[in-house]
Amino acid sequence: MRAEKLGSSIRREQIARAAFALIAEGGLKAVRIGAIARRVGVTPSAIYRHFAGKDELLEEMIELIRSRLESNLQAAQESKGDALEVLEELLARMVGQIRENQTIPRMIFADDFYLGRPDRKSRANAMIRSFLDRLTETIRRGQREGQIRPELDAQVTSVMFLGLFMPPGILWFLSDGGFDVTRQTREAWMVFRRSIEVERDAAQSRGRGGKRIAHSVRGRK
Amino acid sequence: MRAEKLGSSIRREQIARAAFALIAEGGLKAVRIGAIARRVGVTPSAIYRHFAGKDELLEEMIELIRSRLESNLQAAQESKGDALEVLEELLARMVGQIRENQTIPRMIFADDFYLGRPDRKSRANAMIRSFLDRLTETIRRGQREGQIRPELDAQVTSVMFLGLFMPPGILWFLSDGGFDVTRQTREAWMVFRRSIEVERDAAQSRGRGGKRIAHSVRGRK
DNA sequence: ACATATAGTGAAACTAGATTCACAGCCGAG
């Protein structure tokens, strides 16, 4: 039975989708031309009408990930709130992404991806760096605007932010979805937030350098 | 030229070492029978005199990683200090491990490893769970003994602890060693520590950059 | 309707690796 004949831009789209679905199920290793073809409903050789080869497909996938990351950042930054709210929104989005398919970390850690291709590795690196840079920028803004403690190193803090969702993502993956990422990140965010934010309740005692309340009392769990 | 004839236990050791070296250089994908053989100085077929197949070799490697993780924990817990010092020591060791070869995360994320082998995935999961459990235990001890804030959820906190070294490890890998893991974790530790520790007296807890100097995170970059 | 560009197909070639196997060299025990 012959598959319906469709325009190449449509097929490219379908193929990329299929590839992402496969990553979600079995990791990069599971992205095989044959498997993609089956999923799309054509024969393996048909894939080559739309991509020069597997490499080109993978490049397109990196690009899609990049733009997804980008749009997360964009959306979070456009939410009108202050820096802390932007971070919180971004965290929620990253968690959503993890729950959706874990694509990003799985590609980043897939050796197949880099083996013999230093260019790809440095592109992935650049991608994360730029993500971090924008994170850093947001944190600096928070510092300027008085929500985030000025003595923190913004770059260090941005990497710590990654620490809020990466390990939970890994646990979620290893446990086949059994680990409660949402709860973990929610709680971790509260702890993290308290450790970076300027303490407001202390306003009354400001100028005296005395005891800080924030650390001891606000134990909403 | 024929390779020297060696006892099997010696060869197994050599082979495992070679495999780890290969992971460090190119990830799990780079662990090929041929590459191992070259490194050890024998032919590919000779490997089969010592391992039934690649699978058996991989199992042995998991086991070695497990024991390495275990000995890190053990050593850290035996350092006589209080819970916070144990955590700090452990962090330093994990960083050392990352700098050494990044083996652990690379195996964990290598899909090849799990594809079609749910048993392995759950073993890896169990491995991390047990690591986390012992972390949790240490944190609880800190809470009982009054160094760590009692209102914190110890499990959540243990996952946050992973966040101190995992993302830096990834950055270190992607940047080919260019990222300064040591500095990042040192600084992050100070922030993290302040956010989980009970404040002994308010004056001390608030000094910029943290009064308490890290004992064992040594700063060679 | 027709021409033509564009998808789609199945079979075959090509790859890279893992694995097997018959045979070779070395060593220590009897």
Place this chain on the structure above:
DNA sequence: CTCGGCTGTGAATCTAGTTTCACTATATGT
């Protein structure tokens, strides 16, 4: 010394996947 059991070897086999190719079918614009 010489046999048996190791370890080591090279060539051959097997497997799983990617890629190529000659050919077919279809949609579309004229």
